[in-house]
Amino acid sequence: MAPLGKALNxxxxxxxxxxxxxxxxxxxxxxSDWRIGNVPNGGYVLSLILESCIRYQVATSHRDLIHVSAHFLQATSIASFEVHVRTLKIGRGFTNVTADLIQQSRTRITTHLIFGTLDPPRLLLPPSTYARRLPLYLHPSIAEPSTTVGVWKFSQHMKWSIDPHLRAQNGHDSPTRTSPTTVGGGGVVWGAWLTLTDPAERITPASIAFLADTFVNMPFLVPKEERGGVSVGDSWYPTMTLSIEFKAPIPPPSERHAARTVGLYCKQTFWGEPQGRHDPYVEVWTAPAELGETGKVKDGWREEQICLATATQMALVIPMEVNKGRAKYDAPAKGKL
Structure with missing residues (x-):
């Protein structure tokens, strides 16, 4: 039972x-802290795979994680695991690696990763009018804390502040609602500042998988009459696939960039059958200060922030009873996973 950094190491x-x-x-x-109900958080378990692969590549010329695509074949459990890593191809600019997470002799998650050299972004940056800007409205020093999701057992290791301006865009009276004359649009948006609370924590490439999987799912964000009878308080939102592209190196802590806080932006557009399949898209951004750290607002703070990663996933909506039915098992003897 440890903070995220220690749980990954x-x-x-x-x-x-x-x-x-x-x-x-x-x-x-x-x-056991990093679970939702009885099941380990998918992003956290993917972070364990990334940490393993980063260690695997550390002595090579392609040390930086560029992309990962993961398929969650079966839910993991609070127990021992193995990550089996092998190299598929070493090229001039990139190395392709596969990694499988195994428990009880079963492959629970299979991944394909691309490593290379991750340089700071140089194109389409502010003040370019084509540049993507940080999509959160409030500076983290003045953002109000929000409650986390009750079934998140890792809430003791984090705190966040949900952006009220983004949340308001999901209301019936928001000008972002669509009509018969609308071209495109629709869906719901969400955003927050998230801080890992242990002072020794640091944002790392491996931890980005957990951060990119920490958001409020679409059924919570649409009005009740739009949910088709789904009970959001009694549902589980397991990830089936998750892909992450790493956009920039994580900058060292400074007056411009916080050490253990990120900005999260999420957009979800389509929701349907089977099993309430929906499509979260997430951006992970640097933060200008730790959440609640006063006296840090400076002119131009928003344009100094960097998008660290973007993620897309296919998630489901299924009854929470499925999650509750997965009791943890004792760790098997080494070599018999």
Missing amino acids: AISCDADDATKTGNTVFSGDID
Whole structure:
């Protein structure tokens, strides 16, 4: 039971296994704090895979994570795990790697990753009128804290402030609602500042997978009459697929960029069957200050922030009873995952 950084660092490499199988095997234990109900948070478990692969690539010329696509084949459990990593191709600019997370001899998550060299962005930056700007309205030093989701057992390790201006865009009377004459548009938006509360925490490339999977799902954001009878308070929103593109290196902590706070922006447009399938799109941004850190508002703070990553996923809406039915099991003996 540890803060995110420590929960990701509890990984070891079995060099002997690499000789036997051709895969490099990393192992560890899924921390019980980082779960939703009885099931580990999908973004957190993907962060464990990313941490393993980053260690695998650290001594190569392609050390920076560029892209990951993950398929969640089966929910994981609070138990030991192994990550089996192997190289598919080494090219001049990129290395392609695959990694599978295994528990109880079953592949629970399979991933394909691209590593390369991640440079700071140079094109389409402010003051260009084509540049994407930080999509949050309030500076984190003046943002009001918000409650987190009750079934998130990791809430003790984070705090956030949901952007009220974005939330208001989902109302019936918002000018963003569509009509028969509207071209495009629709869907719902959401955003927040999120801080990892332990003072020793730092945003890392591996932790971005957890951050990109921490948002309010579409059924919570639409009015009740638009939900088709779905009970949002008694539902679980498991991830089926998640892809992340890493846009820029994480800047070191400074007066312009916080060490353990990010800005999150989410847009969700389509929602339907089967199993309430919907399509969150998430941006992860740097923050100009830690959440609630006073006296930090400076002119031009918004245009100094950098988009660190964008993520897309396919998520479901299923009864929470499915989650509750997954009791954790005892960690099996080493080598018998």
